[in-house]
Amino acid sequence: MKNSLAALLLCFAPLALSTSPMAVRVLDWMLPVPANWTPQVPSSDMRLAQFTIRSEGGAASAAVFYFGQGSGGSVEENTKRWASQFLDEAGKPATPKVERGTASGMPVTWVALDGRYARGVGTGPQGESKAKQSLRVAVIETDRGNLFFQLWGDEAAIAKQVPLMKGIVGQLKRGP
Numbered sequence: 001m002k003n004s005l006a007a008l009l010l011c012f013a014p015l016a017l018s019t020s021p022m023a024v025r026v027l028d029w030m031l032p033v034p035a036n037w038t039p040q041v042p043s044s045d046m047r048l049a050q051f052t053i054r055s056e057g058g059a060a061s062a063a064v065f066y067f068g069q070g071s072g073g074s075v076e077e078n079t080k081r082w083a084s085q086f087l088d089e090a091g092k093p094a095t096p097k098v099e100r101g102t103a104s105g106m107p108v109t110w111v112a113l114d115g116r117y118a119r120g121v122g123t124g125p126q127g128e129s130k131a132k133q134s135l136r137v138a139v140i141e142t143d144r145g146n147l148f149f150q151l152w153g154d155e156a157a158i159a160k161q162v163p164l165m166k167g168i169v170g171q172l173k174r175g176p
Contacts, residue, residue: 024049026064027144029104030175034164037062048147053161058154060161069145075109078148082135087116103140104172111137114155134158138169 023030024039026048033039037051046065053060065072072078079096086094097112117133136158138149151158151165 025175026147027066027142028174029142029172031064032168032171034168037164053151053153053157055153055157055160057156057160060151060153060157062149062151062161062165065148065150066145072146072148075139075141075146078137078139079109079111082111082113082137085118086113086133086135087129089115091116103138103169104174106172107141108169109137109139109141111135111139117152119152132156136162136165138165140169140172 022033022039024033025031031049033051036054038054040050040052042048042050042063046067047063048066049064051062053062073081079098083094083096088094094113094115099110101108101110113135115133116129116131117135118129119135132155134152134155136151140147140149149165149169151161
């Protein structure tokens with residue numbers, strides 16, 4: 001199910017959270033947004049929300065992807081695809097770190113990859129790769145289909161943002 005452009009517009013709402021002065025709506029949930037994350041108009045209809053991140057240690061970006069109920073592939077298929085875009089420090093395929101948990105009663109799979117990254121849409125490297133990159137993904141299994149919350153960029157910048165990302169996912173609340 002594709003969302004109309006109007007549905008993709010970011011909706012800001014104040015939250016009573018000390019770490020988050022605003023939130024964006026993603027499907028039926030409000031996603032708290034840290035002060036150093038700048039919302040952008042999503043660059044494709046697959047993105048419900050998109051951010052640039054001001055961080056010491058380099059460049060970082062985040063986005064929440066949604067492909068519709070039953071679409072977008074399984075957690076395992078996506079993990080394999082993301083891993084195919086990374087090489088470790090020895091130049092070998094990177095091995096993802098995978099953890100499972102819950103957020104707001106929904107299953108969440110956390111995926112972490114580090115190394116030389118050639119980010120793209122398909123399987124395998126897409127374009128020129130960059131060294132010392134990280135990708136962190138939270139796949140949130142909602143009753144409307146999976147939300148793919150991705151954080152990517154320079155390793156040092158991502159390392160500083162991971163606690164915020166985990167807090168954001170942990171603070172998902174049904175919107176009004």
